[in-house]
Amino acid sequence: MRDPATLSADLLSWYDRHARAMPWRVPPAARQAGTRPDPYRVWLSEVMLQQTTVAAVRDYFHRFTARWPEVTDLAAAADADVMAEWAGLGYYARARNLLKCARAVVAEHDGRFPADHAALLALPGVGPYTAAAVAAIAFDLPETVVDGNVERVITRLHDVHTPLPQAKLEITALARTLTPQARPGDYAQAIMDLGATICTPRNPACGLCPWRDDCAGRLAGSATDLPKKTPKKPKPIRHGIAYIARRVDGAYLLERRPDSGLLGGMLGWPGSDWNEAPGEDPPIRAEWKALNTEARHTFTHFHLRLTVKTALVPMDRAPARGEFHEEFRPGDLPTVMRKAFDLAQK
């Protein structure tokens, strides 16, 4: 294998020719001409991209930056507006921490993201990856990003067979030796682009890889089997009931979920707990009618089968739980709740 400086130089050269265009990215040519990306947009995109595909993020990024052009705008936004705008993107703790972080940047850093890894790491929702990514991409500091792409590229390059997450420290140390002092921001994006487009989980395009002749995993024939991962537990099936009450004036009965836990801080239909044996507990007295098909949805660690019950209720009846919303958009709900709503429309 060639030395680290040669490897990183070759990867940067590859990136200069193959960098993918993204709304939040300054292309390598413009970067080298002196253009720096806006730290707010780098941070926003990196938070949205946590465990989320570029394709899914793109529209959300445009809507957020159109509605809140600067971090000070976001910091001043109402919680409910931000949660509604995030609806459908998943991992809703990110949205709650997004607001906390924007407000911390305004309150503690005079409205500007700190150009410092440790200070970034101290912000809500900013972990090791995001702190390194913002430091490198926004401020061109020589920090090492380690995301899923980098884990795959590095384990293959060095033929690391230690399973994740155990291998994390080893991978980080190996990745750090490759991070260049020159153009670290472009390098961080380059190694992630390499993992996203060439060194893919299945059918990697090794023939197009700038590191093909250096890759110990490819030479050993084990690249496609890396990284090794500890086997995951099977997902149990949980059941629940969602109650969709429509008032005669068209308002819907919704309930804000508690800030912590599943779908924390989001609006949803009042319902039972989700477990093996759901209990009956309607939020308002009504003639409830169960739909004949249940909504199915899979979360990170369980499958949900949701029985949907609907009712039409008069104006003068007070609910035991939740509030009627006269202006309600299904798009403001998390996907599982929107699925239940869609079922009820048929």
Added chain:
DNA sequence: CAGTCGTGGCC
């Protein structure tokens, strides 16, 4: 540290 926390696309 292992569990929690969403969603859509892919094969």
Added chain:
DNA sequence: TGGCCAAGACT
């Protein structure tokens, strides 16, 4: 169809 996977963080 069902499991895997995606620019992870938090507890």
